[in-house]
Amino acid sequence: MELLQLQYFLAVARLEHVTEAARSLHVTQSSLSKTIGRLEEDLGVPLFDRIGRKLRLNEFGRKFLRRAERALFELEQGKQEISDFSSPEHGTLKLAVTTASTLPNILREFRKKQPTIQFHVQMLNLQEMLTLLYRGEVEYCLSSPPIQGDDIECQIVFIDPILIAVPKGHRLADRSSVSLTELKDEWFVGVKKGYGARDLVDSVCKSAGFVPKYVYEGDEPARLSALVEAEIGIAFIPSTARFTRERITYLQVENHELVREIALLWHRSRYISRAALEFREVVVDYFGALSKQTT
Known part of the structure; x- marks a missing residue:
């Protein structure tokens, strides 16, 4: 499981739309879809119900979202702490x-x-x-x-x-x-x-x-x-x-x-x-x- 997969997953989970999520991430829709697909393969379950270009988190997705948000939150905290100590001004x-x-x-x-x-x-x-x-x-x-x-x-x-x-x-x-x-x-x-x-x-x-x-x-x-x-x-x-x-x-x-x-x-x-x-x-x-x- 890669950090990029988690970041892409959070963007799609929040926007529930492939086109809008790809635009917010500045990537192509195909690249985004492939990355989400690899994440679902790694987990062994689908995370979204797909309706055209719209996506809805399913039960697996909702459970995984809480963990992913927490993991990225902690990483962001670490990044901010290092930045604060290296250049507090x-x-x-x-x-x-x-x-x-x-x-x-x-x-x-x-x-x-x-x-x-x-x-x-x-x-x-x-x-x-x-x-x-x-x-x-x-x-x-x-x-x-x-x-x-x-x-x-x-x-x-x-x-x-x-x-x-x-x-x-x-x-x-x-x-x-x-x-x-x-x-x-x-x-x-x-x-x-x-x-x-x-x-x-x-x-x-x-x-x-x-x-x-x-x-x-x-x-x-x-x-x-x-x-x-x-x-x-x-x-x-x-x-x-x-x-x-x-x-x-x-x-x-x-x-x-x-x-x-x-x-x-x-x-x-x-x-x-x-x-x-x-x-x-x-x-x-x-x-x-x-x-x-x-x-």
């Missing part, structure tokens, strides 16, 4: 986030301490983020809500109040607070379902007796303030995502504990580089200072 820190409002400040502080370390950040929904974390394709996740799971370490770093953003001239703009029931007839702009803050808000509003009516649902939380300012709708905005704008007023929510928890997640079995450890310190210190400012 270089490398790339890979992150996934469901909440990006505090990220620019955190990355700025990290760059001050590690100016030669690059980073790559993806804004994802919860399920996409967890998939990458389990696969070992990201080192940390900044998530709201916190996620508990096998092999996942979860450290809550901040309790973030959620505010109501309304445009100047709105009937509530001269208020400092508002009850949820007063918002039942309003139009909202927000992020799509699957993002933690949206799911939390919908759940709390439902408990207050109404379902928010959305005129806009997107995947860029930073755009919501501009939409509120343009009087498209009002929005639930976490305090850390609040922007100082002359044409927006932020109101506290009365009689409800409407807060989101922000957590840092990492894989318990993953090798953590020295740069990654320093990034975690930066995150904890940043939110610790932010907590002191808000108390």
Whole structure:
């Protein structure tokens, strides 16, 4: 059994399509098919049910996938550990986030301490983020809500109040607070379902007796303030995502504990580089200072 066979098998298992897997691996379809065929010959069983160019993992394939992922994961960890010890001043820190409002400040502080370390950040929904974390394709996740799971370490770093953003001239703009029931007839702009803050808000509003009516649902939380300012709708905005704008007023929510928890997640079995450890310190210190400012 060859390492190349395992790498090709994982690509096909994840995409379940020969053409797409070959494209992602930058190999020909015939080369990919032959390599998978040799792996199945070595194992003595088929790993896929074949439907044209589409493949579906069968029972043998699903069992083997878990082992193959674990084996390649350990090899990748070894590669990263050697790289870290041979050239600790270089490398790339890979992150996934469901909440990006505090990220620019955190990355700025990290760059001050590690100016030669690059980073790559993806804004994802919860399920996409967890998939990458389990696969070992990201080192940390900044998530709201916190996620508990096998092999996942979860450290809550901040309790973030959620505010109501309304445009100047709105009937509530001269208020400092508002009850949820007063918002039942309003139009909202927000992020799509699957993002933690949206799911939390919908759940709390439902408990207050109404379902928010959305005129806009997107995947860029930073755009919501501009939409509120343009009087498209009002929005639930976490305090850390609040922007100082002359044409927006932020109101506290009365009689409800409407807060989101922000957590840092990492894989318990993953090798953590020295740069990654320093990034975690930066995150904890940043939110610790932010907590002191808000108390």
